[in-house]
Amino acid sequence: MTIAELPKLIPGAHSFFEEAKLPGEFDARNCVATWTGLLTSGIGILGWESDAQGTALGAVGGVIFPDMFTGELRAMEAFWYVLPQHRGLGLKLFRWFERQAVARNARRIIMVHMESLNPDKLAVFYQRSGYVPLERSYIKEA
Numbered sequence: 001m002t003i004a005e006l007p008k009l010i011p012g013a014h015s016f017f018e019e020a021k022l023p024g025e026f027d028a029r030n031c032v033a034t035w036t037g038l039l040t041s042g043i044g045i046l047g048w049e050s051d052a053q054g055t056a057l058g059a060v061g062g063v064i065f066p067d068m069f070t071g072e073l074r075a076m077e078a079f080w081y082v083l084p085q086h087r088g089l090g091l092k093l094f095r096w097f098e099r100q101a102v103a104r105n106a107r108r109i110i111m112v113h114m115e116s117l118n119p120d121k122l123a124v125f126y127q128r129s130g131y132v133p134l135e136r137s138y139i140k141e142a
Contacts, residue, residue: 001046001059003039006032008056009048016081020114023141038063045075045104047096049082049089058082060093064104075101076110094129110134 001009010028017026038044038061048059062077077097082090094111101109111131113122123133 001039001048003036005048006035008050008054009035009059012056012059012081012083013079015083016079019081019117021116022114023139035061045097045100047093047100049086049093057086058089058093060097062097062101064101064106067108072107073105074108074110075104075106077112080111112137 007028010031013031014026014028035044035046039046043063043065044061045064046059046061049057051057058081060077060080062075062079064073064075066072067074075097080090080093080097082088082093098109109131111126113119113126127133
């Protein structure tokens with residue numbers, strides 16, 4: 001995805017935000033600005049699937065960064081979302097993210113899932129795909 005195409009992600013990003021029940025208020029301008037910075041710096045990885053009219057149906061995004069303890073590169077998914085009526089595209093986006101991580105020399109790939117979005121099914125999927133559980137995250141409003 002190019003920086004010029006980023007605004008096409010906003011409807012899906014907003015849907016992800018709502019479906020995942022993320023805290024705060026969705027800010028489309030901030031979303032575009034953040035991804036612009038990540039892509040410009042070379043840290044961000046962002047892929048998407050669209051229909052013939054260029055409407056985003058799903059996307060996956062993350063960052064590549066050196067591990068603070070080993071220096072080895074890690075790829076960490078920040079979001080992976082497909083509009084409900086197009087969920088069949090999810091596997092294609094997942095595989096794309098893995099390929100991009102390997103192509104950019106990441107030694108480890110970290111995938112996450114929201115507790116509000118099919119956690120049991122995703123846990124089984126990840127484990128069948130060779131991932132092992134590593135940590136749980138907790139969030140608290142400050």
